[in-house]
Amino acid sequence: MTSLFEEVPRAEEDAVPVRTVSVTVNGERRTVKVEPRLLLAHMIRHGLKLTGTHTGCDTSNCGACTVLLDGRPVKSCTMLAVQADGHEVTTVEGLAGQSELHPVQEGFKDEHGLQCGFCTPGMMLTAKALLDENPDPTEDEVRWALSGNLCRCTGYQNIVKSVLWAAKKQRAAAGETGAGE
Template sequence: MEIKISVNVNGKNYVREVEPRTLLVHFLRDTLRLTGTHIGCDTSSCGACTIHVDGVAVKSCTMLAVQADGSSITTIEGLAQGAELHPLQEGFKECHGLQCGFCTPGMIMTAADLLAKNPNPSEAEIRHGLEGNFCRCTGYHNIVKAVQYAAEKMGTEISA
């Protein structure tokens, strides 16, 4: 039995039939072929699948696709404004906040939510805010710097 859902993903409307048990992350990856959202665990522990649902960071493996019916979703593919990178994307590149890149989409989406709630976080607040996302490559050092870079840049942009 398939259920029809309607979602807006990265500004585009999709109407699709999904199985009731399909997780949102599988819907994004397999049905819409947006493979920037990754799967790193099966216990909602790693954060590699983090996306925004109606503006809030969500681990997309904790949600069924049918629960997203009617919602507006942003994935890593939809974060940049055309050719212009989001300040976090820029920060991760400038500060070497990524190595293998597998955790990066989830890390950036989590950080975006963090900065939306707290535009000027301390180092401790950044570390606490990223606690739900594993990175095995960077030791988090440069990820923290990347978030600080973005916070500064976004602050500058707002005040300018």
């Protein structure tokens, strides 16, 4: 509020509904004004310019637009941006640390888990959520967890290998630092 009293001009009164929402994106609090019909995927891509989140099918089928909402994978094309108000969103840009890749990213690099790369951000975020919950998944569990993410190159074999690679790497690292505190 800049003044205690301000008459709203007619044009503004008729204007589109706008809501102010605060979302923590990749650890940073962002406050934005959005129309309620704006999809979370569009807010991330066009609003926040984080174009690592891909919109593939736009019909809730493919999972390319998957982001983590409070740590759980969701399809950002099937959620309104206003619904993320007060929540934490992690996109693929938030996976890596300052200087090193996330083990899941390393796994995809090492095991050739991507061909065209379009589905990769969604795959990696779903994989991260799986490993956060289940650090030692079986191959079946990996396939099950990724069954909502489609790869049109059909490169599933290496995607699954990448996730298992990342799981092993994370477990090894946890062993080194004596995790399990």
